[in-house]
Amino acid sequence: MTSIESSDGGGKAITADVDGTQPVRHRFDWDEIPPSEAVCRAIGVAMNSDPTEIGPLYETVDLEAIDGLLRSAEDDIELSFTHAGLLVVVRGCGEIVVDPVEN
Numbered sequence: 088m089t090s091i092e093s094s095d096g097g098g099k100a101i102t103a104d105v106d107g108t109q110p111v112r113h114r115f116d117w118d119e120i121p122p123s124e125a126v127c128r129a130i131g132v133a134m135n136s137d138p139t140e141i142g143p144l145y146e147t148v149d150l151e152a153i154d155g156l157l158r159s160a161e162d163d164i165e166l167s168f169t170h171a172g173l174l175v176v177v178r179g180c181g182e183i184v185v186d187p188v189e190n
Contacts, residue, residue, distance in 0.1 A: 110186035117181055122157040123150035125183055126175060133173055133185035141171055153177065 111133040115125040123144070131138035144150060147170040157164065157179055164179035169188055176184045 110184050112182065112184050115181045115183065117158050121154050122177060123153045126153065126177060129183045129185050130170060130173060130175065133187075134171065144170060 111129055113125075113129055113132075115122070117125075120128075127138040127141075127144055130141055130144070134141060148168050153166065156166070157177060160179045162178070162180040165176060166178075167174065167176045169175070172188050174186045174188050176182075176186075
């Protein structure tokens with residue numbers, strides 16, 4: 088199991104014990120970091136990799152739509168999609184959960 092940290096842009100860190108089987112959870116403030124950037128960072132943490140080394144997120148989901156929807160939505164909205172073998176769940180309250188997809 089590897090413990091990793093990644094800055095979330097708001098002076099905080101995403102900390103996770105990553106072994107490839109457990110979900111990574113973090114809560115962001117959409118006023119401090121765009122939802123699309125937060126998703127990239129959370130995926131990077133889950134994969135124990137630099138977000139720039141992962142396949143482009145824009146090929147999976149419309150990043151402008153994520154930003155616009157989550158910044159203007161109620162806390163109870165939830166978006167989910169798969170990317171790079173991971174299930175990504177983004178909630179209007181700022182929570183992101185990245186979980187390996189079961190084969």
